[in-house]
Amino acid sequence: MTNDGRQLRVALLTNFIPPYRLPVFRELARRVGSLRIFLSTTMEGDRLWKPEFGGLDVRVQRTYTRRSGGPREPPQEIKDTHFPLDTLAVLARFRPDVVISGELGFRTLSAALYCAMHPAAKLVIWATLSAESERHRGAIRRMIRRVLLHRADAVIVNGRSGRRYIERFGVPPPIVFEVPQTADVNGFARVPLVRSPEAARRLLYAGRLVSVKRVAPFLEVLARWARENSATAIEFWIAGTGPRRDAIAAVPCPPNLRVKFLGHIEYADLPRVYADAGVLVFPSDADEWGVVVNEAMASAMPVLGSSGAQAVSELVQDGVSGWVFPAGDAAKLLQKIGEVFRAGDDQLDRMRVRARDRALSITPERVVDRIEDAMRFARTA
Numbered sequence: 001m002t003n004d005g006r007q008l009r010v011a012l013l014t015n016f017i018p019p020y021r022l023p024v025f026r027e028l029a030r031r032v033g034s035l036r037i038f039l040s041t042t043m044e045g046d047r048l049w050k051p052e053f054g055g056l057d058v059r060v061q062r063t064y065t066r067r068s069g070g071p072r073e074p075p076q077e078i079k080d081t082h083f084p085l086d087t088l089a090v091l092a093r094f095r096p097d098v099v100i101s102g103e104l105g106f107r108t109l110s111a112a113l114y115c116a117m118h119p120a121a122k123l124v125i126w127a128t129l130s131a132e133s134e135r136h137r138g139a140i141r142r143m144i145r146r147v148l149l150h151r152a153d154a155v156i157v158n159g160r161s162g163r164r165y166i167e168r169f170g171v172p173p174p175i176v177f178e179v180p181q182t183a184d185v186n187g188f189a190r191v192p193l194v195r196s197p198e199a200a201r202r203l204l205y206a207g208r209l210v211s212v213k214r215v216a217p218f219l220e221v222l223a224r225w226a227r228e229n230s231a232t233a234i235e236f237w238i239a240g241t242g243p244r245r246d247a248i249a250a251v252p253c254p255p256n257l258r259v260k261f262l263g264h265i266e267y268a269d270l271p272r273v274y275a276d277a278g279v280l281v282f283p284s285d286a287d288e289w290g291v292v293v294n295e296a297m298a299s300a301m302p303v304l305g306s307s308g309a310q311a312v313s314e315l316v317q318d319g320v321s322g323w324v325f326p327a328g329d330a331a332k333l334l335q336k337i338g339e340v341f342r343a344g345d346d347q348l349d350r351m352r353v354r355a356r357d358r359a360l361s362i363t364p365e366r367v368v369d370r371i372e373d374a375m376r377f378a379r380t381a
Contacts, residue, residue: 008033008097009032009096009098010375011090011100012025012028013038013107013108014037014102015082015103016041018049019049019052019267020181020184022056022184024182024364026055035057036059038061039058040060046078046080046208049267061084061090062084062086066080066081067081081105083107084106084110087107096121097120098378099121099123099124100124100371100375101123101125101126102126103127104129104148105144122153122154124378126179127149127166128162129157131161131162149166150170150171153378155177156179157179158178158179158310159180159310160178162288175377177374179371180289180314180362182362183364185363186363189299193349193353193356195278195348199276201348202237202276203222203235203279203281203340204274205239205283206265206295207282207290208240209240209242209245210244212286213244213287217330219248219253222236222257223251226253226257230254230255234341237259237260237277238261239262239273240263271299277301279304280293280302282304283305283306284308284309285328290312291311293305293309293315293316297315299356302323303322303323304323304336305322306324307324307325307327308326309327312324316358320354323340324336
């Protein structure tokens with residue numbers, strides 16, 4: 001992408017780089033003349049990933065971080081809120097043509113001020129959110145967001161739920177671009193399509209063990225179904241760590257339901273874990289995306305997931321590539337669990353193929369195509 005015959009300079013402002021974002025950022029860097037990524041931190045306190053920048057041009061900003069939660073009794077979920085203090089200065093030195101700013105807080109306020117002072121620089125807000133994840137935001141935050149969104153030249157959202165939320169602020173639909181999240185789906189597609197009989201219906205949850213993911217409530221419903229179907233042997237593997245681990249372990253389960261905690265799994269080892277399971281469980285009731293859905297589907301796993309997770313509502317077709325239940329609806333979840341265990345081998349095989357096909361339709365290259373669309377619109381509108 002060029003800008004009046006010269007290479008485009010793009011500044012990307014975000015909290016940190018999770019490993020699944022690296023393929024997208026590398027592809028974006030390959031296409032633009034100069035991509036510089038400004039981070040608030042190398043890694044947040046509740047993430048166990050090792051910082052990895054993959055050869056990208058990355059700078060860590062001078063940032064004040066307010067942390068809530070932490071090691072208390074009972075354990076509290078850690079939440080980091082970042083306030084990058086030198087955004088105006090670092091952007092002035094870099095002189096970007098386009099500023100892509102993640103989220104709708106202090107970082108984006110600073111980016112909007114820079115673009116107001118330098119009208120040639122265009123502001124693209126990357127709003128990684130959904131209507132469900134934002135439903136409890138207060139009036140002051142909504143007011144700030146309205147102001148910021150009306151300063152944007154283009155807005156990126158993850159999907160239709162994010163679009164619905166953004167358009168509530170009176171943002172014109174043409175400036176909103178739906179850009180789903182993804183990972184190195186081709187890498188996960190190396191997982192064999194066929195599952196062994198013992199793995200075919202093994203349930204797997206992969207992610208942080210925090211309250212919004214709703215793993216304990218899911219296990220309670222699963223245990224109820226297991227009691228009502230005592231002749232069915234069920235395995236539920238849980239990969240991840242977090243403050244809700246003990247609460248999940250305390251859920252009473254019948255003898256035919258075996259729960260196995262795998263602990264933290266390094267990102268490079270996830271394909272091995274997916275290969276040993278048959279169905280991904282993703283019960284989150286308010287998730288702005290959930291990239292484990294992409295990864296698992298690329299690994300040929302149907303998904304049993306909540307419609308409150310934007311990745312589930314965007315990627316999973318009920319009865320075709322998985323099973324979808326309304327967020328918080330225990331009765332429907334119970335019904336869908338029954339459908340999982342009543343599915344025949346041929347049906348599961350077809351679902352694996354369709355899940356993989358859907359995941360492979362969202363590659364890093366196609367995601368960057370849409371990011372380029374948003375930048376092109378911002379620069380020409």
